[in-house]
Amino acid sequence: MTRNTVFHRWFGWRARLAILVLAAAGPLTAFILYQIHELRQRRVDEALHRAYEYARLGSDGYEDILAEAKSLLELLAxxxxxxxxxxxxxxxxxxxxxxxxxxxxxxxxxxxxxxxxxxxxxxxxxxxxxxxxxxxxxxxxxxxxxxxxxxxxxxxxxxxxxxxxxxxxxxxxxxxxxxxxLTWFGKLSQTVSERANATVLLLDGAGEIVASASSHNDPTTSARAGALASRPSGMFEAADNLGRPTFWGVVPLAGSPLRLAVGLDQATVLAAYHRGTRQAAVLLAFTVLLTSSLIAFAGSGFFANPMRKLDRLLHLTLENMDQGIIAVDQNGRLPICNKRATQLLGLPRDFMSKGPSANEVLAYQASTGEFEALSTDVQGKLNPCLSGGIATSYERTRPDGTVLEIRTVPIPEGGWVRTYSDVTARSRAATELLRLATHDGLTGLCNRRHFDASLQIEVARSCRSGPPLSLLMIDVDHFKQYNDRYGHVAGDACLRRIAQLLHDACRRPSDLVARYGGEEFAVLLPETPLAAALQLAENVRRLLDAAALPHAGGQHGVVTVSIGAATLGDFATASAETFVAAADACLYAAKSAGRNQVHPVPCAEPLPLAS
CATH class of the missing domain: 3.30.450.20 (PAS domain)
Incomplete structure (x- = not known):
């Protein structure tokens, strides 16, 4: 055997092995790079929207303060x-x-x-x-x-x-x-900073920083807000005052030149992305090193072992991921379904050991009632085979209360990859922020802003389709004297007791009870004629009489309320403002007539047309 023949025999099969390995690794590497790029873009989009949502919720709170301020000045007048x-x-x-x-x-x-x-x-x-x-x-x-x-x-x-x-x-x-x-800004800053590792700035019209807070140890305030000074509102990436890349959400505060800016540190937001990038780089480097070793040293007797080790490594990686992952091939089978996916979806091990198809998994979940409470829109996204090869992302709540974020990416050769993340904590935090923005902190009832928005919707619906809409305006009699005699702590307790009574009396899901301002409450009653509204109002008045809350400064020795009632019906065309004015006029008529009574007439006569 000549030297040249030995060289070709030794080198030739290794060259063919290298080509084979590279051909297999190429698509995998491209897929990993694509997933890394998509992961970063998703994290950026989520951070921008989250920063903007925090800023918008703060803006809504400021609008509530302005609305209460206007109501207070009108009351004092x-x-x-x-x-x-x-x-x-x-x-x-x-x-x-x-x-x-x-x-x-x-x-x-x-x-x-x-x-x-x-x-x-x-x-x-x-x-x-x-x-x-x-x-x-x-x-x-x-x-x-x-x-x-x-x-x-x-x-x-x-x-x-x-x-x-x-x-x-x-x-x-x-x-x-x-x-x-404006110390409310400090409370908002503390809440957002603790939950989201964020920077919160309050800017005036000239871009000057009025107040700031940061979860970082180093200060972020300076005379001006840098790049934020030229951005009136929106979502964008910009460095903060110390040069740190930051994702910003900026919202103007209604009724003032102020802007609220919430920034999320880019390094924190993209930490998971950077970890994934490093892991992918390590995995890719390991693959290249293993391939080089095989090409340089491995004979046919050594080829199987490294491949088994690589397969073991990939298996351990999938089984120890924090995300659930399922891959479905073009035939609808599941070549990949890691342990985390079965845990998040509640799939039994013995069922999955049979190698079910994607349709069989969906059928099993449907048989357990997994999808019964889902909306039609979400149910339409359950089967990715019906998505037309388009990447999708949505959230759904499982029967046990777990909120899952589900992302689906189609595979060009056919099939798809779906990931599952547990976002229950994030969802609950968003729900709590929404509750704080729409409810009164003292009584737990809906606040004035939420009431005004609901009123506009219900008046438009009543004017369009004709079901009667009733409104009760309720005011606590001689409440100033109550506060003067018993103190404001007792006054707050009295308002909470009345709020609980109103909540218990209005049992329909469609009824809306709100604290309108100070000691005044409002009850919106969709699809309720005047007679039923008057009966409910009289029941409320009597229940409060029966509660016998002492009020030595009142006319009757106990806490009482005066109630005005108005009703829209028969395709009325009154506006929300004239509707409230009619009920408010009835309320003042009830007070003028001696208090502790319900007054619908003559104020509840047909309302004036909207201009």
Missing amino acids: RVPEVNLAAGADCNEALTAAALSRRWVSGLWVVPSNGRVACSNIADGVGMDLTQRDEYRQAIAVEHFLVSNVFVSKLRKIPTAVATLPIINAAGQRLLIAVTLD
Whole structure:
């Protein structure tokens, strides 16, 4: 045997083996790189949307404060002591109003000379506001106005001023103002920072940082917000003030030039992606090293062992992944289904050991009631064979309460790969944030913002299709005297007791009970005629009488309520505003008639047409 013949025999089969291995590894490497790229893009998109959602929820909370501020100023305008700026009595009324509202920093009544006539802050009486920008802006308009943010000279905290000009009973022009305590920003910042490792900034119209908070140990504040100054709103990537790449969500705060920016650190968001990249690189390097060793040293007797070890490594990788993964070939069989997938989907081991097809797995899950509570839209995504070769992503809740994020990627040669992630904790956190944005913190009822949105929807539905829609406006009688006699802690407990009574009385899922503002409640009753609404209102009044909550300052010795009722029906065309005004007028008629009663007439006559 010549040397040349030995060389060809020794080198030739190794070259063919190398070509075979590379041909097999090429598609696998391309698939891994594609999955890594897709994983990064998904993490980026999720981070941007999550940052924007945090910012939007904070913006909704600020809108609620502005709505409550407007309601408070309108209520104070009707209080005689405040309306006439009656010295000490006015100071006392403003102090009582501020105590029950934690977001109130100060209340002021300013006549046309620009000097504070009365305030809940003793040092503020007599203060000259004529040189203040917020005062000049307020006297130039005839409507509710919110100022720019500034730092309070008295309390040294970021503050905004909401003002309402009025003409009082004596024909004088007054300005009623409330300074808003922006410490809510700190609470939001703490919540978001703890849950999401985030940076939260409050920016003014010029891009100056009004306040900030960060989960990092190093500070992030500076005079300006850098790249954020030129971005009014939206989702984008930009460096923070220390040069760290960050995913930002920016939302303007309604009624003010402020913007709320929430940033998620890119390194934290992409940590899982970087771990996956390193693992893939290690796996690829190991494959190349193994292949090189086989080509250089392995004979036919050594070829099987490394392949078995590689197969074992791949098997251990799949079985120890935090995600569930299922691969289905073009024939509908399951060549890959790791342990985590069977755990997340609740599939028995003996069933999976039989090698069922994808359709058999779906049929088994359906037989156990797995899909009964799912919406039609989600049920249409269960079988990826019907997706038309398009990548899909959705979430569904299992019967045991586990929330799964399911992603499907088609394989070009036929079949698909589906991953399952347990996102229960993230889903519950989002649900809790939504509840905080739509419910009143004291009573647990729906808040004013949620009520207004629901009212618009129900009025439009009633006007379009004709089912009667009733509204009850409920006000606690002599509640100021109750607070003065028993204190605000007892007053809060009284409001919670009344809220629980209303919640228990309105048992239909469609009924909506809300705290409208202060001691006033609203009950929206879809598909309810006036007679049924009046019966419910009278039941509420009697239940509260039976509860016998002591009220030594009231007319009847116990806590009572006055209720106004109005109804839309027969394809009425009244607007939500005129509907509320009609029920509110009935409420005041009930108070004028002696309180502790339900008043539907004459206010519940046909409502005026919407303009």
